[in-house]
Amino acid sequence: MASKISASNSRDLQPVETLKNKENTRLIWLDGNIDDSKDSMHTQNLLLEFNPAAQFYTDSTRCVDFVKSIQGEQILLIISGALARDVLPQISRVRSVIAVFIFCRNREFHVKLMSEYSKIVDIFIVQDELLRLLRDTMTIVEKQAFTFSLFDQTQKSTRDLSKDSASFLWNQLLLYVLKKMPQDDQAKNEMLTTCSNYYAMNKKELNKIEQFRKSYSREQAIKWYTDECFLYKLLNNA
Template identity: 30%
Template sequence: MGHSASKLNRTGQQFKSDVFNSKKLSRCSLLNEEKADPFMLIWLNEKSNHNTLDVLRTKTLLRQINNDHCLFFDNSNIFLNEIENTHYKYKKILAIVSGSFAKMILPKTTEIISTIIIFCSNYNKYAELASKYWNVTDICTDHETLKNCIQREIQSLKLNLFTNQSLRSIRPLNFSKDACENNGAHFSYLLFIELLKLMPQTKQAKEIMLNKCKDYYRCNKNELEKINLFHLIYSSDQAINWCT
């Protein structure tokens, strides 16, 4: 009897140890997955392969911010082909685009890239693009401003639950032939709902959530209007209408 109890005790301890090690491995695995799936920093400029001082300075700046995950393109067609590739389809992308390429690629990237910064020498020449295209978050004319803008946008990218850049906001799930491709979005949507359930139902919690949303959509006038409307008229009995 004593031997059986001792054996059971050892078995229980071994089970706990296995569970602990399993959880530890799972956490390590998750951390490795997070490290393996970072955002991409891409620079599109017709002179990006030149060895001028200005180009080298820009490349150095971008590598300092995101060393292992920088791409440089001097051809807009190659750039578009690359980002439409499945390898990049589900990655978070921040693109820095020259003014000369901006007008050409912006109409083709609204459903692919959520964050684009125009890096040019003449702000006024391209200012209209920032109001025309929701994904143009900034127009920079010097390296210091560019650095600050990139660092700020990185924080917004981290707030984005969706790895698929085309899913810019929470929206109803549509089951179609592309449903398999949207499994990540499905999971993120459900995760978002669960997070909302766990939040304390206080005015302060609501303000924090809305401020985060305003920060993320600060350059999107339409979304900001929806957020303000939510702030003004939302009540708990309207939850289903707002979440579907």
């Protein structure tokens, strides 16, 4: 049985201590009030469902150091209003930070920051609204990252995407996915065990993994890849 990732073990870590990320995006939450209280742990566990490599920081210096150490990943940063003014100047030009979400109790007090820092997506006082947009943003970023990588490999431009090139792109997608898919039962089981361990806290993904284990065939490769589940995230970053 897969062991669960502990939210409390994902706090204020040095770069060498963090879990290896198997996706293109990484969530980071910086808030001086993160602790072991019921509400805080609930939020941390929700974020770990979105991204098992999510990191939580109460210490601004450690958070900034970690952000600056990241290479080859795209960071979505959630930051408390109390720490935003001090931290944003330090990370606003860090290329790996692609989006910032401010989570606070007083939107109007911090709204001016949106005109000063273009990476701020929005300012939230309701957690459900924050999580909804965060999830949608992650899905878009993951799929966009794969599309861009295909264009880089084929030296295509989105401006030249005609019917012929769209067909070519689809064929490239099929070849890519088939090459990445496990070729025998042993390889498939090894991949699914890795996925189950990584998504141990995400019941939805675990159900998808089990469904894949029982029903996958190579003819369904594209169907599985384009489904919003564990597969396209991990294959993109393999």
